[in-house]
Amino acid sequence: MAELEAAGTGTISREAACRFLRSGDEMLPSLLAAAQRLRDRFKPGIVTYSRKVFIPLTNLCRDYCGYCTFRRDPGQPGAHTMTPDEVMEVVRAGERLGCTEALFSLGDKPELLFPEMRDALHRLGYKSTLQYLEAMCEQVLRESSLLPHPNPGLMSAEWLQRLARVSPSMGLMLETTSSRLLQENAAHDNAPDKDPEKRLRVIEDAGRQKIPFTTGILIGIGETAEGRVDALLAIRDLHEKYGHIQEVIIQNFRAKPATPMANWPEPDRVEMLQTLAVARLLMPEMNLQAPPNLSDPHYADLLDGGINDWGGVSPLTPDYINPERPWPHLEELRKRTEAKGFELKQRLPVYPEFMAQAAAHSDRLAQRLDLARDPEGYARRAA
Numbered sequence: 400m401a402e403l404e405a406a407g408t409g410t411i412s413r414e415a416a417c418r419f420l421r422s423g424d425e426m427l428p429s430l431l432a433a434a435q436r437l438r439d440r441f442k443p444g445i446v447t448y449s450r451k452v453f454i455p456l457t458n459l460c461r462d463y464c465g466y467c468t469f470r471r472d473p474g475q476p477g478a479h480t481m482t483p484d485e486v487m488e489v490v491r492a493g494e495r496l497g498c499t500e501a502l503f504s505l506g507d508k509p510e511l512l513f514p515e516m517r518d519a520l521h522r523l524g525y526k527s528t529l530q531y532l533e534a535m536c537e538q539v540l541r542e543s544s545l546l547p548h549p550n551p552g553l554m555s556a557e558w559l560q561r562l563a564r565v566s567p568s569m570g571l572m573l574e575t576t577s578s579r580l581l582q583e584n585a586a587h588d589n590a591p592d593k594d595p596e597k598r599l600r601v602i603e604d605a606g607r608q609k610i611p612f613t614t615g616i617l618i619g620i621g622e623t624a625e626g627r628v629d630a631l632l633a634i635r636d637l638h639e640k641y642g643h644i645q646e647v648i649i650q651n652f653r654a655k656p657a658t659p660m661a662n663w664p665e666p667d668r669v670e671m672l673q674t675l676a677v678a679r680l681l682m683p684e685m686n687l688q689a690p691p692n693l694s695d696p697h698y699a700d701l702l703d704g705g706i707n708d709w710g711g712v713s714p715l716t717p718d719y720i721n722p723e724r725p726w727p728h729l730e731e732l733r734k735r736t737e738a739k740g741f742e743l744k745q746r747l748p749v750y751p752e753f754m755a756q757a758a759a760h761s762d763r764l765a766q767r768l769d770l771a772r773d774p775e776g777y778a779r780r781a782a
């Protein structure tokens with residue numbers, strides 16, 4: 400208890416964080432109160448979201464994560480790689496609805512496994528998925544008011560640099576630091592791109608290049624309490640070294656039918672709140688996000704865990720990663736956020752405090768950010 404009272408005057412230890420994750424319901428109110436004190440001190444009054452369209456550039460993927468319903472093999476029903484016209488159609492519809500982010504989510508390097516993807520890319524005029532992604536980010540930046548935020552999986556330092564010229568921020572979920580989850584029948588069995596060391600390397604390379612970066616953890620996929628804390632500490636350590644992690648997402652695993660983990664237990668509300676609170680205690684000054692659609696209908700309670708951001712919310716496109724869980728209506732999100740005592744603000748894919756880092760990567764980005772931002776760095780077209 401003394402550790403909770405002292406939180407905010409120094410960082411809590413790994414041991415304390417693990418203990419808090421294992422604590423029972425009785426301790427939850429004081430854990431949440433400590434997290435809220437820190438959020439109110441470092442991120443007072445405002446909860447942000449990014450109004451986005453979701454662009455599933457390709458759902459072909461060379462990995463087979465045990466919880467994923469997004470990925471397809473070529474020829475499976477729903478397998479699709481979007482054409483540039485399809486991308487721009489979604490982008491223009493998003494513009495009409497006041498969106499400011501084009502979130503590119505896609506499978507990891509499908510062309511390494513599937514000749515069909517190599518053929519599709521060849522027909523489009525590209526050698527790799529990353530090259531096609533770069534061209535589409537560039538087109539979105541050139542022809543629309545939206546700002547791209549790509550999530551393409553593992554990238555080399557060179558690709559990070561190329562994408563940073565056409566997108567103000569990008570992301571890669573660390574998910575976990577537990578390499579045990581790569582073993583047979585675990586969540587990342589047959590998912591070579593989910594090797595934690597490779598993902599940490601990408602996040603570190605992004606840090607060296609000062610690229611505003613989104614990452615986070617996925618809880619409930621077989622990791623231990625220690626593993627969960629270690630993943631948060633790894634993110635914090637990289638941010639302390641490079642200052643580039645603009646937000647940390649805490650995502651809760653949801654079991655989906657017809658996946659190898661369909662019958663896997665989901666983390667409950669208490670576990671999610673404990674994890675959010677521990678994340679806030681470990682990184683009091685950072686932006687902390689939890690997706691509302693994965694905790695519906697009680698998502699407003701996530702604010703009790705100390706978050707200050709809802710992530711990307713779309714008025715147009717479904718969450719293709721979790722299609723069975725629609726995003727809340729934006730007006731409803733506003734009402735519930737205000738009922739908890741916060742102002743809801745629309746941000747850009749890059750957070751206000753990371754705007755200068757983003758603008759340094761290209762003149763075009765700097766110009767586009769100037770047009771898109773308000774004087775405080777939030778979306779000019781504020782909701």
Ligand code: SF4
Nearest residue numbers: 460462463464467470
């Ligand atoms: S979660 Fe991502 S990397 Fe894993 S299978 Fe799905 S699309 Fe591929």
